[in-house]
Amino acid sequence: MMINLFDDSAWTSLRPLSFTRPVADLRIGILTIAQKWEKHLGAESGFLTITYLAQKFRLLSGAELFINGSICPDEQLLEAITNLKDGQCLKKDDLIIAYKTNTGDLDIHITAKLQAIPYPGDFIRVSVPEDIFRFNDIELRKDFTLLTKGRSSVALSNTNTFIGDNIFAEEGASAECSSFNSLNGPIYLGNNASVWEGCHIRGSFALCHDSQIKMGAKIYGQTTIGPYSRVGGEINNAVIWGYSSKGHEGYLGNAVMGQWCNIGADSNNSNLKNNYAEVRLWDYEKENFRKTGLQFCGLIMADHAKCGINTMFNTGTVAGVSANIFGPGFPRNFIPDFAWGGAQGFEVYSLNKMFETAVKVYERRNLEFNTIEQDILTQVFEDTKTYRHF
Numbered sequence: 001m002m003i004n005l006f007d008d009s010a011w012t013s014l015r016p017l018s019f020t021r022p023v024a025d026l027r028i029g030i031l032t033i034a035q036k037w038e039k040h041l042g043a044e045s046g047f048l049t050i051t052y053l054a055q056k057f058r059l060l061s062g063a064e065l066f067i068n069g070s071i072c073p074d075e076q077l078l079e080a081i082t083n084l085k086d087g088q089c090l091k092k093d094d095l096i097i098a099y100k101t102n103t104g105d106l107d108i109h110i111t112a113k114l115q116a117i118p119y120p121g122d123f124i125r126v127s128v129p130e131d132i133f134r135f136n137d138i139e140l141r142k143d144f145t146l147l148t149k150g151r152s153s154v155a156l157s158n159t160n161t162f163i164g165d166n167i168f169a170e171e172g173a174s175a176e177c178s179s180f181n182s183l184n185g186p187i188y189l190g191n192n193a194s195v196w197e198g199c200h201i202r203g204s205f206a207l208c209h210d211s212q213i214k215m216g217a218k219i220y221g222q223t224t225i226g227p228y229s230r231v232g233g234e235i236n237n238a239v240i241w242g243y244s245s246k247g248h249e250g251y252l253g254n255a256v257m258g259q260w261c262n263i264g265a266d267s268n269n270s271n272l273k274n275n276y277a278e279v280r281l282w283d284y285e286k287e288n289f290r291k292t293g294l295q296f297c298g299l300i301m302a303d304h305a306k307c308g309i310n311t312m313f314n315t316g317t318v319a320g321v322s323a324n325i326f327g328p329g330f331p332r333n334f335i336p337d338f339a340w341g342g343a344q345g346f347e348v349y350s351l352n353k354m355f356e357t358a359v360k361v362y363e364r365r366n367l368e369f370n371t372i373e374q375d376i377l378t379q380v381f382e383d384t385k386t387y388r389h390f
Contacts, residue, residue, distance in 0.1 A: 001041055002060045005034055005069035006048035006108055008096065010127040014070075015284040016302035016320040016337060017129050017258060019380045022049035022057050024069030027226050027241045028132050029139030030147065030188055030206040033072055036139075039146060040073045041082070048108065052379040056372050066108075067098045072124040072139055080119055089114040092123075129300045129318070130281065130292050132239050132256045137185065137222040140204045144168065144186040156189075166203065173207075175199075185221050214247060226259075228365060236271075238298075243365060254298040260361055261301050264309035264326075271298035271315060279316040282334035284387070289333070292316070302337070304358065304377070311342070320387070321380050322354050337384040346390050351381055 005024035014023060024034040024047060034045045046060030047053070047069070067081065080090055081098045089099035089111045097119055099111050124135050153168040159177045166182035168189070169175075175195035180187050185204025189195070193207040198216045206224045207213060213225070214232035225231055226242030233246065236253040240246065244257055248265035255269060272295065273279065279297035280289040297316045305319045308326030319325065320337030329343030340349035355374060362369040 001043040001065075002046070002063035003037060003041065003043045003065045003067055004046045004048045004060055004063045005037065006066050007050065007069055008108070010070035010125070011050065012285055013128050013283075014126070016318065016384075017132070017256065017300065019321050019337070019383075020053075020258070020303045020376060022047040022053060022069055023126065025057065026126060026132065027224065027239060028072065028126060028136055029141075030143035030190075030208065030224060033069060033126070036073050036143065036146070037067060040078055052376060056376060064102045065098065065100050068096060068125075070126050071097060072126070072135075072142075074123060074142070076121045077119075077123050080117075080121075084117070087114055088117050090117050090119050092119045095125075097123075128281075128292075129256055130254075130294060130297055133222070133237050133254055134294070136224060136237065136239050137204050140188075140206055140222070140224060141186060144188050144204070144206070147188070164203075169193075170209070190227070208242065211242075220253075237296075252299065254294075254296045255300070257299070257301045258303035258305065258321075260304045260358070262306040263301075264307050264311060266309055267307055267311040267313075269299040269313035269315075269317065271296045273315045280333075281316050282318040287387070304354070305335075320384065322349055322377065324349050324354075334387075336387040336389075338381055339388060339390070346388075348388060348390060351378060 007023050010023050011018045025032050038045050047057040049057055084100040086100050086102050090097040096111050148168045156169055156175050160175050161179040164182035167180055167187040170191045172192035173189035177197040178195050178199040180201050182203040187203045188206040190209035192210045194212045196215045199213050201219045202221045204221050208227040210227050211225050211229040217232045218234045220236035222237040223235055224239045226240050228243045229240050231246045233249040234251045238252050238255040240257040241259050243259045244261040246263040250266050251268045254271040279292050279294050281292055283290040299313045299317050301319045302321040304322040306324050312330050314330050314333050317333050319335040323335045323339045325342055327342030327344055331343045338349040339346045358369045
């Protein structure tokens with residue numbers, strides 16, 4: 001089976017997280033949205049996305065089933081989608097959930113010509129950045145069930161303390177002299193994931209493959225650490241997508257951290273305002289701040305963003321793609337893409353300078369920072385000029 005996951009208006013409202021990927025490539029729970037659909041349907045997936053991303057995230061030309069990439073699957077929704085016939089479109093009010101067509105027409109506007117099938121149920125849809133950590137607990141539990149059903153965990157060392165038995169470790173996972181409390185949610189350790197000595201972890205929690213938790217870390221529930229990452233310090237209700245590091249002391253909470261990011265030692269984000277007021281986040285479309293409806297909201301950090309040691313992030317800070325933050329004081333709540341500096345002021349982080357760093361970062365993972373990655377970041381640099389008022 002082949003499917004294509006299409007972007008709709010959620011791609012726009014999820015910026016800066018979506019500048020470098022289709023919405024279905026966002027990680028929430030243990031898996032990305034695309035991986036969820038692939039596993040549930042036993043399918044290969046492609047992406048119907050914005051032009052400059054299509055060179056990396058390719059469309060499957062032979063697919064007849066198209067699914068909204070911002071929507072996470074559940075059993076009721078899966079049944080409704082698999083029952084779609086050619087020429088039908090599943091909708092929730094005005095929202096297109098999925099459609100099926102064998103005409104070869106890849107334009108989403110074809111849905112106006114299809115038979116509308118109303119969907120009566122509810123589902124998780126990711127449409128703004130804070131949805132990633134807000135719905136992470138729900139999706140983590142669903143993914144845990146999907147990945148572990150009918151399987152047995154590998155045994156972990158008896159030097160650990162286990163409170164509850166809702167824990168699953170994949171082949172190659174290891175942990176020593178740490179505590180795991182799964183009474184309030186499941187704990188998942190991926191292939192070759194490693195928990196170093198003296199860590200305290202509460203579920204729900206996922207440590208994806210080839211990632212490490214450093215000694216003495218304190219990890220609270222509703223948290224996901226993506227693949228090839230290394231973390232330490234204190235983390236609560238945060239999602240780190242992968243290939244990123246928060247390796248030292250400091251607090252990260254109610255937060256999203258993209259790929260190829262690094263947080264320096266003793267850096268912290270606030271997730272609650274001193275007056276307990278509702279948190280506002282930068283909105284790229286409005287070019288202003290919008291209300292989130294949340295009292296707890298920390299840091300949204302897009303791909304390739306980095307900060308130096310002792311960085312202090314205000315409640316509800318958005319750091320754009322390739323932002324590089326350092327220095328004393330609190331930087332502004334919106335740090336534009338390709339900004340270089342801190343509370344004392346910013347300048348433009350030039351593409352050439354950024355590319356030099358990216359080459360070294362990729363080399364550490366034995367990967368190539370190729371022309372496709374460069375082209376995507378070049379386009380993001382051009383598209384975000386309007387936000388850099390330095």
